[in-house]
Amino acid sequence: MEDLLKLENQICFPAYAFSRQITNLYRPLLDKLSITYPQYLVMLVLWEEKEKTVNQLGERLRLDSGTLTPLLKRLAQKGFVNRIRSKEDERIVLISLTEEGSNLREQAKDIPTQIVSCLGVSIEELIHLKTILNKILIN
Structure with missing residues (x-):
């Protein structure tokens, strides 16, 4: 029987490592804009929809108001x-x-x-990965 508590058998570890890797790729690009990755996510929503309530942003980004409020204050301070x-x-x-x-x-x-x-992967592979991730996140 396979040991389910081995790191190599965990789905959470590659998901966690992938998330960190992606965030690290964004960091130098976003530094040029003087924003963090969570602030970038807020900006993406607002570029698309122009105006949202704090609660609507929280729902869309899966962030609670305790996380979102200071982030929004900093974006406001930056103008x-x-x-x-x-x-x-x-x-x-x-x-x-x-x-x-x-x-x-x-x-x-x-x-x-x-x-x-x-x-280093194709657009098709990324679209497939995104589809799977969205399916998991819905549940």
Whole structure:
């Protein structure tokens, strides 16, 4: 019988190592933009959808408000996003892009291509991996 507690038999380890490797590939590219990987994820959502509440961002990015709030404050301090309380309900904070935040998109446009070129696998393989990961994350 195979020892299930051997590191080489764990699915969690290659997933963890892969996540760290990908994040490390992004770091020098994002340093040029003065943002971190989690901040980049927020910017991706806002470049796509322009404005979201903190709760909507948290749901989309699978981050809790304790993680998201300081991250959003730093993005606001850098001038990339606005944080405005809703007039209808002061508990709701709306996050939207500033002009500088919108302009950052142009500087980031080549990042996905650069990351793919570092991975040494085909686009088809990456799409297959993404499909499997999304299937697992849904459960």
